[in-house]
Amino acid sequence: MINEKNNAVECRHLCKVFSQGELAVHALSDVDIDVSAGEFLCLSGSSGSGKTTLLNMIGGLDVATSGEITVTGKRLDKMSMSELADLRLHHIGFVFQAYNLIPVLSARENVEFVMQLQGVEAGQRRHLAMEILEQVGLTGLEDRRPSELSGGQQQRVAVARAIVSKPALILADEPTANLDSTNSDKLMTLMRELNASMGTTFVISTHDEGVMKFAKRLVRLHDGRIVEDEMIEA
Numbered sequence: 001m002i003n004e005k006n007n008a009v010e011c012r013h014l015c016k017v018f019s020q021g022e023l024a025v026h027a028l029s030d031v032d033i034d035v036s037a038g039e040f041l042c043l044s045g046s047s048g049s050g051k052t053t054l055l056n057m058i059g060g061l062d063v064a065t066s067g068e069i070t071v072t073g074k075r076l077d078k079m080s081m082s083e084l085a086d087l088r089l090h091h092i093g094f095v096f097q098a099y100n101l102i103p104v105l106s107a108r109e110n111v112e113f114v115m116q117l118q119g120v121e122a123g124q125r126r127h128l129a130m131e132i133l134e135q136v137g138l139t140g141l142e143d144r145r146p147s148e149l150s151g152g153q154q155q156r157v158a159v160a161r162a163i164v165s166k167p168a169l170i171l172a173d174e175p176t177a178n179l180d181s182t183n184s185d186k187l188m189t190l191m192r193e194l195n196a197s198m199g200t201t202f203v204i205s206t207h208d209e210g211v212m213k214f215a216k217r218l219v220r221l222h223d224g225r226i227v228e229d230e231m232i233e234a
């Protein structure tokens with residue numbers, strides 16, 4: 001369902017408080033943001049500013065303390081567990097800081113795994129997996145398990161897995177953290193191409209200036225608040 005304004009994501013007065021014993025950590029304070037469908041947004045901010053927390057909230061992986069989040073026109077807090085699971089499986093691609101690859105599966109099987117859950121037929125799964133692994137520069141390494149790949153290669157498997165079924169929204173938490181600048185540029189170029197060709201909405205957290213130069217919109221967090229929101233390209 002697309003809402004009137006065609007926003008992929010809407011956050012209203014979003015707050016997240018973690019309690020650490022006696023202490024309350026305000027990870028997000030009164031965050032208001034709309035992300036239109038088709039945006040390519042980079043989320044910056046120093047360590048602890050709330051980037052991962054915001055991505056987790058938008059992806060329905062964690063629950064807000066207060067405020068509202070709407071993803072593709074539906075309020076997350078009104079969704080049942082199964083609706084949330086369906087949203088995560090079919091509409092959102094995740095790339096995490098820790099890649100969350102399944103250790104006993106090869107690169108290709110890791111990429112195929114989500115498609116299997118989505119009910120994609122076996123031949124088609126293999127074809128799409130090989131195609132996307134080639135796009136992220138992993139041809140020849142398809143049969144290796146995560147432990148047999150470098151950090152950067154594992155990161156690319158994680159990205160391939162997130163983008164292979166072409167979800168409407170991709171949430172990426174420091175996707176280039178373990179890549180050298182050449183591979184980082186390649187990955188960002190691939191994501192921008194997907195953004196242009198499929199209209200996929202991207203929200204990407206990063207510390208890296210090299211990544212920010214690919215942004216069409218730059219949002220900066222500081223102590224859980226948005227302190228800068230700049231459109232780079234209309």
Ligand SMILES: Nc1ncnc2c1ncn2[C@@H]1O[C@H](COP(=O)(O)OP(=O)(O)OP(=O)(O)O)[C@@H](O)[C@H]1O
Pocket residue numbers: 018019020025026027045046047048049050051052053054
């Ligand atoms: N599960 C948790 N329990 C308690 N505090 C938490 C938890 N998760 C995050 N925090 C705190 O919330 C704040 C925001 O953390 P978050 O991980 O969102 O920051 P970040 O911007 O992603 O940082 P980094 O760049 O280091 O990844 C930090 O102060 C962090 O210590």
Ligand SMILES: [Mg+2]
Pocket residue numbers: 051052053097173
């Ligand atoms: Mg983080």
